[in-house]
Amino acid sequence: MTSKPNEPYYAVIFSSQRTDGDNGYDRMSEAMEKLASEQPGFLGVEGVRNAEGAGITISYWESLEAIHNWKQNQAHKAAQEKGRQAWYRDYKVKVCMVEREYAFE
Amino acid sequence: MTSKPNEPYYAVIFSSQRTDGDNGYDRMSEAMEKLASEQPGFLGVEGVRNAEGAGITISYWESLEAIHNWKQNQAHKAAQEKGRQAWYRDYKVKVCMVEREYAFE
Numbered sequence: 001m002t003s004k005p006n007e008p009y010y011a012v013i014f015s016s017q018r019t020d021g022d023n024g025y026d027r028m029s030e031a032m033e034k035l036a037s038e039q040p041g042f043l044g045v046e047g048v049r050n051a052e053g054a055g056i057t058i059s060y061w062e063s064l065e066a067i068h069n070w071k072q073n074q075a076h077k078a079a080q081e082k083g084r085q086a087w088y089r090d091y092k093v094k095v096c097m098v099e100r101e102y103a104f105e
Numbered sequence: 106m107t108s109k110p111n112e113p114y115y116a117v118i119f120s121s122q123r124t125d126g127d128n129g130y131d132r133m134s135e136a137m138e139k140l141a142s143e144q145p146g147f148l149g150v151e152g153v154r155n156a157e158g159a160g161i162t163i164s165y166w167e168s169l170e171a172i173h174n175w176k177q178n179q180a181h182k183a184a185q186e187k188g189r190q191a192w193y194r195d196y197k198v199k200v201c202m203v204e205r206e207y208a209f210e
Contacts, residue, residue: 050155090210096204105195
């Protein structure tokens with residue numbers, strides 16, 4: 001049941017607490033997810049946010065370089081700045097290498 | 106802002122979709138979180154589940170050995186079995202090494 005990916009790949013864990021109100025967050029969040037999915041090395045994204053505004057979003061990437069490039073993307077940098085000013089009370093980011101995975105369906 | 110942990114540590118990403126109804130899930134979930142926190146090498150846990158039953162829980166560990174031992178824990182194995190029988194429609198597990206992290210507060 002356990003399998004090692006053929007190539008190592010990477011996960012960016014983004015844990016956050018939203019501020020109150022939308023303030024343009026939903027629209028920007030959708031736009032950023034679309035833009036991320038168009039970047040070289042993007043593998044996928046999953047995320048959950050509860051009614052209290054606590055959220056975990058994990059994006060998956062082929063390489064650390066792809067993660068670096070996305071972090072430096074100009075539109076994404078503007079969104080990050082807006083995130084710190086308006087949308088997030090706090091957040092934590094962890095960059096991880098996926099060692100192995102398994103699933104139940 | 107970016108920092109590398111002094112020692113590498115590990116994250117277990119558990120993404121799941123719950124079935125309908127509680128069926129003893131909440132009580133067991135609390136008990137397992139408490140039991141996990143008592144295991145050698147446990148560093149912490151964070152999790153979010155939304156109203157539709159989609160959840161992401163991430164536990165953090167000092168070593169792959171600690172993760173292995175927790176997976177083999179007898180009470181945890183019984184909970185895993187019940188999870189597949191009753192609580193989860195599907196789940197995915199990824200074991201990752203944390204490469205670096207940063208935060209905004």
